Amino acid sequence: MAAPPNPDFLRRAIHLATQNVVTGSGGPFAALIARDGVILGEGVNTVTASNDPTAHGEVNAIRAAARALGTFTLAGCELYTSCQPCPMCLSASYWARLDAVYYGCSAADAARAGFDDDFLYHEFLQDPQRRKLPVTQLLSEEAWSSFAAWIASPNKVEY
Numbered sequence: 001m002a003a004p005p006n007p008d009f010l011r012r013a014i015h016l017a018t019q020n021v022v023t024g025s026g027g028p029f030a031a032l033i034a035r036d037g038v039i040l041g042e043g044v045n046t047v048t049a050s051n052d053p054t055a056h057g058e059v060n061a062i063r064a065a066a067r068a069l070g071t072f073t074l075a076g077c078e079l080y081t082s083c084q085p086c087p088m089c090l091s092a093s094y095w096a097r098l099d100a101v102y103y104g105c106s107a108a109d110a111a112r113a114g115f116d117d118d119f120l121y122h123e124f125l126q127d128p129q130r131r132k133l134p135v136t137q138l139l140s141e142e143a144w145s146s147f148a149a150w151i152a153s154p155n156k157v158e159y
Helices: 007-022 057-069 087-095 107-112 118-125 140-152
Strands: 030-035 038-044 078-083 100-105
Touching: 007 030, 007 038, 007 057, 007 078, 007 100, 030 057, 038 057, 057 078, 057 087, 078 107, 087 118, 107 118
Parallel strands: 078 100
Antiparallel strands: 030 038, 030 078
């Protein structure tokens, strides 16, 4: 069960997002991961600074918290983010097994500022053949060898 929201953590994320813009470092997005009232990791949007399209504030915060804890699971933690997570960041939040996500601006607010993630949410609802990005499965039987190796491996770390 998630802890009650801490508005001061969200204020911190908003401050980091604003500073990221003011200093010219990146986009107006930032996030932090907290557990038991302690901030474990922070991140700002560094997409343009790092030339990494996955370097969103939430992903950077998740990476920082996972490093700090020495684990790939952030169960028991919450994400505080200046804006509603995009589909990638929301997916990363699920993969990290976060207990809750608290956000400031909505996706509609982000769209007003020129960041239209709504397109992605609608795109994922489309039948795969109707999406703008073609995705085609190839070599499925050959690709299964990776899963077969995983199933047989005595060294796997399940997640």
